[in-house]
Amino acid sequence: MKDIMFKKLKILSDAAKYDVSCVSSGVERKSNTVAGIGSASSAGICHTWTADGRCISLLKILLTNDCVYDCGYCVNRVTNSIERASFTPEEVAELTIQFYRRNYIEGLFLSSAVKNNPDYTMENICGVLEILRYKYNFWGYVHVKVIPGASPLLVQRSGMLADRMSVNIELPTRKSLRILAPQKKIENIISPMSLINNEITGTLEDKKHFRNTPRFVPGGQSTQMIIGATPESDSTILALSQNLYERFNMKRVFFSAYIPVNSSPMLPAVSTMPPLLREHRLYQADWLMRFYYFRSEELFTENNKNLDLEFDPKMMYALRNIDKFPVEINRASYEELLRIPGLGVKSAQRIIKERKNAELSYDSLKKMKTVLKRARYFITVNGKYYGNIKFEPEAIKEKIRQKEMQKQLSIFKLL
Amino acid sequence: MDYLYDGTFEGLLTCIYCHYKEAAASGIYLASNYQQTIINNYKVINTDIKKAQIVSNAIKKISGEAYIEVYYCYLSNACNKENIILDFLIFAFKYGKKTMNFYTHEKVLPLKEISLKVTKEVDKFLGILRFSDIGGILFTRFSPDNDLLILLIGHFADRYKYEKFIIYDERRNKAAVYGNNFWEIKENIYIENLEYSQNEKMIQKLWKQYFTDLAIKERTNVNLQFQFVPARYRKNMTEFKNL
Numbered sequence: 128m129k130d131i132m133f134k135k136l137k138i139l140s141d142a143a144k145y146d147v148s149c150v151s152s153g154v155e156r157k158s159n160t161v162a163g164i165g166s167a168s169s170a171g172i173c174h175t176w177t178a179d180g181r182c183i184s185l186l187k188i189l190l191t192n193d194c195v196y197d198c199g200y201c202v203n204r205v206t207n208s209i210e211r212a213s214f215t216p217e218e219v220a221e222l223t224i225q226f227y228r229r230n231y232i233e234g235l236f237l238s239s240a241v242k243n244n245p246d247y248t249m250e251n252i253c254g255v256l257e258i259l260r261y262k263y264n265f266w267g268y269v270h271v272k273v274i275p276g277a278s279p280l281l282v283q284r285s286g287m288l289a290d291r292m293s294v295n296i297e298l299p300t301r302k303s304l305r306i307l308a309p310q311k312k313i314e315n316i317i318s319p320m321s322l323i324n325n326e327i328t329g330t331l332e333d334k335k336h337f338r339n340t341p342r343f344v345p346g347g348q349s350t351q352m353i354i355g356a357t358p359e360s361d362s363t364i365l366a367l368s369q370n371l372y373e374r375f376n377m378k379r380v381f382f383s384a385y386i387p388v389n390s391s392p393m394l395p396a397v398s399t400m401p402p403l404l405r406e407h408r409l410y411q412a413d414w415l416m417r418f419y420y421f422r423s424e425e426l427f428t429e430n431n432k433n434l435d436l437e438f439d440p441k442m443m444y445a446l447r448n449i450d451k452f453p454v455e456i457n458r459a460s461y462e463e464l465l466r467i468p469g470l471g472v473k474s475a476q477r478i479i480k481e482r483k484n485a486e487l488s489y490d491s492l493k494k495m496k497t498v499l500k501r502a503r504y505f506i507t508v509n510g511k512y513y514g515n516i517k518f519e520p521e522a523i524k525e526k527i528r529q530k531e532m533q534k535q536l537s538i539f540k541l542l
Numbered sequence: 543m544d545y546l547y548d549g550t551f552e553g554l555l556t557c558i559y560c561h562y563k564e565a566a567a568s569g570i571y572l573a574s575n576y577q578q579t580i581i582n583n584y585k586v587i588n589t590d591i592k593k594a595q596i597v598s599n600a601i602k603k604i605s606g607e608a609y610i611e612v613y614y615c616y617l618s619n620a621c622n623k624e625n626i627i628l629d630f631l632i633f634a635f636k637y638g639k640k641t642m643n644f645y646t647h648e649k650v651l652p653l654k655e656i657s658l659k660v661t662k663e664v665d666k667f668l669g670i671l672r673f674s675d676i677g678g679i680l681f682t683r684f685s686p687d688n689d690l691l692i693l694l695i696g697h698f699a700d701r702y703k704y705e706k707f708i709i710y711d712e713r714r715n716k717a718a719v720y721g722n723n724f725w726e727i728k729e730n731i732y733i734e735n736l737e738y739s740q741n742e743k744m745i746q747k748l749w750k751q752y753f754t755d756l757a758i759k760e761r762t763n764v765n766l767q768f769q770f771v772p773a774r775y776r777k778n779m780t781e782f783k784n785l
C-alpha cells in the first residue's frame with residue numbers, strides 16, 4: 128500500500144461519513160460453511176466509537192466522489208469545487224481485508240457518487256464485491272448502495288454477493304426531490320427497491336424446496352432520508368416510512384439530520400444547527416412502529432403534525448389517551464405493557480415471565496431494573512397507584528419537568 | 543465446613559458435589575486466598591473430574607441457560623462468586639426447570655447480574671480487540687476485568703480460520719494461541735511490547751486517520767464516546783494510541 132492511500136481515504140471517507148447506516152446485523156454465517164476469512168454475527172458487532180458517539184462497525188467509504196449529479200443537499204455535487212478522488216475496486220478490497228484481519232471492522236459499507244453514468248458506477252461496485260468474495264474469499268459483512276437508474280441485471284448480480292443493499296430515498300416527497308435533486312427520478316428509486324424485495328421473497332420461497340438455494344441479500348434492504356432540508360412534517364415522514372416497511376419489507380429506514388453544507392435559496396441557511404433532537408424523536412417513533420405495535424397515525428393529532436420535542440412520542444401518546452391508563456402491571460397483556468411510557472421490550476418480557484411465579488410488587492419491579500421514572504405515573508401495582516400525584520396529564524407533565532429541574536440543580540451543586 | 547478449591551471450574555463443581563454427598567458447605571473459597579478463622583473448619587477439596595461431571599450434568603438438566611449463567615459467573619472477577627454460585631445451585635436444585643423464571647429472587651438475581659456483566663464485556667471485546675500483524679502472526683493484548691479468554695477464542699478461531707493468532711491477557715498473564723484449526727490456552731506467559739514492521743505501522747496510521755476523520759464535527763459528543771469506550775479499555779486500542 129502506498130502513501131496515496133492516505134489522501135484517497137481522507138477524501139472518500141470524509142464524503143461518506145454523513146451516511147447513517149452502519150449496522151452489521153441480520154446475518155449469521157460461520158466460516159465452516161465457507162472457505163476463507165470472515166464470519167458474520169446476527170447481532171452485529173460495534174468496533175469503535177468516534178468522537179460524536181456514533182459507532183463504527185463497517186468500513187464506510189465512497190468508491191468515488193466524482194459525481195455528475197447536482198443535488199442541492201450534497202457535498203459532492205458537480206458544481207462544488209472540492210477535491211475529487213476514486214478508488215479502484217482492487218484498492219477497496221485490499222483495504223477491507225487489511226482492516227478486517229486486524230479486527231478494526233466488521234465488513235464493508237460501500238457507497239458511491241455517480242461517475243460517468245449509473246451503470247458504470249454500479250459495475251464498479253459489483254466489481255468490488257466479486258474481488259472480495261471470489262479472489263480474497265472474504266465472507267464478512269458487505270453492505271452496498273444501489274445507484275438509482277442502474278440496470279436491473281447489475282443490481283441482481285450484486286445482490287447475490289452482498290449482505291445488505293440500500294437505495295436512498297433521499298427526500299420524503301416527489302416535490303422536494305424534484306426541487307433539490309432534479310436528476311433523480313422517484314421511479315428509479317422505487318423500482319430497484321421492489322426488485323430487491325421480489326428477489327428476497329422469491330429465494331425464501333425457493334429455499335423451502337431446495338436446501339442449497341443461495342440467499343439473495345440475506346440482511347435485507349434499508350433506505351435513508353434527509354430530515355430538515357425540506358419543509359415536510361413528521362407525520363408525512365413517518366407515514367412514508369410505515370409505507371416502506373409494509374410494501375418493501377425494509378429492515379430499517381434511517382433518518383439523517385441535515386447538516387448544511389451548501390448555500391442555496393432552497394435550503395436552510397448554512398449557520399442553522401442540524402435538527403438532532405428532531406432526528407432523535409423520529410427514531411423513537413420509528414422504534415414504536417417496529418417493535419411496539421404502533422401505527423404512525425396514532426402518534427399525531429388533527430392539529431399537530433409534528434412530534435413533541437419536550438417529551439418522547441410514547442409519553443405524548445399516553446397523555447393524549449389518558450383514559451387507557453393506568454395499566455395494572457399484574458394483569459395487562461404484553462401489547463398493553465408495551466404502551467406504558469418508559470417501559471421497553473425487555474422489561475415487558477421480564478414482567479410477563481416473572482408474574483407467572485407470584486404477583487409482582489412495586490419493589491420487585493425495581494429489582495427487575497424496570498425504569499420507573501416515567502412508568503410510575505401510568506401504572507398500578509396490585510391496584511395501588513404509585514405516582515403520588517393527581518392522575519391528570521398536566522400534573523404528570525409538571526411533575527416530570529420538576530424532576531428534570533432537580534436533576535440539573537444537583538449537578539450544579541456538585542460543580 | 544468451608545470448602546477450598548484450586549481455582550478451576552471442575553474444582554468448584556467438586557465442592558458442590560461434596561456439599562451434597564459429604565458435609566454441607568458453609569462457604570466455598572479459593573485455597574490460595576483463604577483466611578482461616580477460629581469458628582469455621584475447613585477442608586481442601588481435590589478436584590475430581592468424575593464428580594464434577596455429575597454436577598455439571600445435573601445443572602444442564604435444570605436448563606442450558608442456568609449452566610451458562612453459572613459458568614459466566616465463575617469467570618467473573620466478583621469477590622464472592624463461589625458462594626453466589628453455591629446459593630444459586632441450592633435454590634436451583636430445589637425448583638428445577640422453573641428456576642430461571644425467578645429473576646428477582648435474592649438467590650438468583652446476584653448471579654444474573656454478574657453473568658450479565660461478563661456477557662457485556664465479552665460483546666465489547668469482540669469489537670475492540672485490535673490485532674497487529676507481526677511476521678504473519680496476528681497478535682493482540684488486552685486486560686479485561688473478567689477472565690474472558692475462553693469466551694473470545696471461539697469467535698476469532700472461526701473468523702480467522704486460516705490465520706495464526708495469539709490473544710494475550712496481560713492482567714492474568716495467559717494467552718490463547720491458535721493455528722491450523724487448533725487452539726490452546728497457556729498460563730504464566732509474559733510478553734513485552736513488540737516492534738511493528740513498516741507496513742504494519744502504515745496500516746495502523748491509516749486506520750487512525752480514518753477513525754479521526756469519520757467524526758462529524760457538528761455532532762461532537764465526547765461524553766457519549768466515553769460511555770461506549772471507557773478510558774481503561776483505550777490503552778490497547780490502535781485508534782486511541784499515539785502512533
